[in-house]
Amino acid sequence: MAKKKKIFILYARFGDGHWQAATALRQSFECLGRTEVKLIDLLAESHPVLNEVSRFVYNKSYNLLPQVYGWVYDATKGMKSDSLFANWLHSFGALTLRKLMEQERPDAIIHTFPTLVLPFIARKSGYTIPMYNVVTDFDLHRRWVHPEVDKYYVATEDISVQLSKLGVHSDRIAATGIPIRPTFLNGMNAKSIFARYGLSPERPIALIMAAPNVPCSETAEMCRSLSGKCRAQVIVVCGRNRALYDELSEIFSFEPSVLTLGFVERIDELMAVSSCIVTKPGGLTLSEAIAAQLPILLYRPVPGQELGNARYLESKGAAVICRSVEHLSRSVAELLQVPSRRIAMRNALKFLSKKNASDNIALDIERQLHIMEEASVATASPSDSVLVPT
Template sequence: MHIHILTASYGSGHNQAAMQLKKTITAHNDTAAIVKPLETKIPSLYEMSKKVYERMLLTCPQIWRKWMQSSHSALLSTIVTCLSFLYQKQIEQALQADIVLSVHPLLTAMAGEVKQRKKWDIPLYSVSTDYWTPPLSHHSAVNGLFVSEAEETSWKKVDQMVYPAGIPIHMSDYRLSKKECCLKYGWSPNKPLILISGGGDGIFPYQEAGDILKSLCVPATIVMISGRGNWVYDTASDNHDIHIIPFTRDFKEMLRAADLLISKAGGMTMAEAVHSEVPILIYAPLPGHEEHNAHCLTKHQAAVWVKSPSELKKTTEELLLHPLKQEQMKRRLRRIREENSAEVILSIAKNDALQTMFQPHVYRQQHNGYHKQESERPF
């Protein structure tokens, strides 16, 4: 089978998920292509949209939060429809596959619009990269939604196919011990290792968090994964070893060795932390999807959401001073850990697509489907 994976570079998580899906697909002797429709037609418009996205997150969080959560926003619906017409040719090309997996909600909705207009039977699936699936992904033309097992799915409609397959991350079986990791990077293995991660774009109050952690009563090694942002921070400290490093592919290696992760609740980072069983403190999550990630993980008692500088300091010290609390958090993380999610997603999607190809009439009845015959598909 030939499979297209739709993604967009708003943050780094969507592309990471797309790469993992592609790797899994090719390992099963199928072919795959990662498609970025928004970035190919009008690059300048795409770059401007990224800036608007970041500006809204930082300056208009209430508006962004409302848009993300709304399932009946006339303005958002109009934007999706207009974008689907503007990028119709690119979306049509992206739909030229046996299966289409979309890891970005906006592209899911746009692909759903085009598929519905063209009345195509192409299997289209949403793959969530968060512990929450936004209403944008719930388009009626989407054949199925792959979500985290930990996600609350009370939003599911009667005719929607929702598969709790997990978030598609890749974690190697090989892992360094904490001592090996610290010695590799020149850190002290005798101090607690705290990672601070604000995601690939670095939208996180690093300096505020760093100042708070400098006042910890427990000497620690503090490693800030700086993302792509340009900022300067004074790492001098009497009690702590503070290091700033750019976003690195070795992050997962460091994560597995860490005693504590402080992060803003990006979906892929949270899934990797859950898999690594590292205690999580969520601080300053972005409005919308990351806040929902925080709600989900705290509901499962798999993370602590700290909402003020004083609370961040207090909770960090409590965890570092009480190893039992760390072990209890690890046990709860183990309960929601998801294995082989990309494999599960691929297996279900292929099985579903085969039903579409060989039993189209049954499939259309089951999925409230589209009425073009198999011969009318665009390939």
């Protein structure tokens, strides 16, 4: 029996999207059964204090100073991989990763967050293994781009074109879509979902993913407007924000048209029975909505990658950016009341859809590693893959 390959997937917890993509890929590799996968939050393991401070600053700037976050994002968007800033940025966690590589001898590294430490390690030690980038947004930041990346897996053909213009050969790019869990939308039974959540199949459902940058009072106003003016059943998902869940639950305790939920593991069940989704434009949530062909309303996207995602989807006719509750209500009403508008948006979502992204990425990486192994057998020397101390 052939020895299993070992792969590290590096992610970060700046939001849940990078971790969700990493988890989806691990599930796909596990289904193939030929690869051992280890998920590593590199910054958390190597610099736990710095990681917590960075996450705190990220969350505060995202919620309280979004313009500052957007300015930093835009100012660094065009950075080159050989710049001093990029080299400094990609050096964090090098010692920790090198130790893990020495101990566990992985065959490849996948990034769902651009902590591209491997080239730094290679320069210091001479130890190189294949490196793959799974870009988790619809907007390309140059932090993802490095000449030593073996292959890029991206959301759209438009990002493929951008990478090609930056000198990346087309053989090293695959427009697979962003990986979502392989079981997404499997085994949906609409009748049982309606019954479980106490929903009526006779009325449209607006699914709201509560955003951290939107105050509770504004989220409540949104719910009232959609249930009243649009005559929709409203499901508001608060995630792990317990305070928001408690407050909204109290506000709508006697309002049967508004259902308040906390963290929902099977969000695909709610997407399957909803008529539209109101959300912030994170790459993973957008990819799930695209897979469900669920019309998307993007409420007050913050500057940075999320605004880039929002503008891209709106340019394709797959989403509407809304800047106020009134604008949101008008847009939802149009979607629910004008069939041609609904059909046009679903056609746009269908055009963007990439089926089985996670499985396809895992299969392609396994195939490439097999090809590399066969090639190395013919040319291997006794000194290959030996770490050189520094």
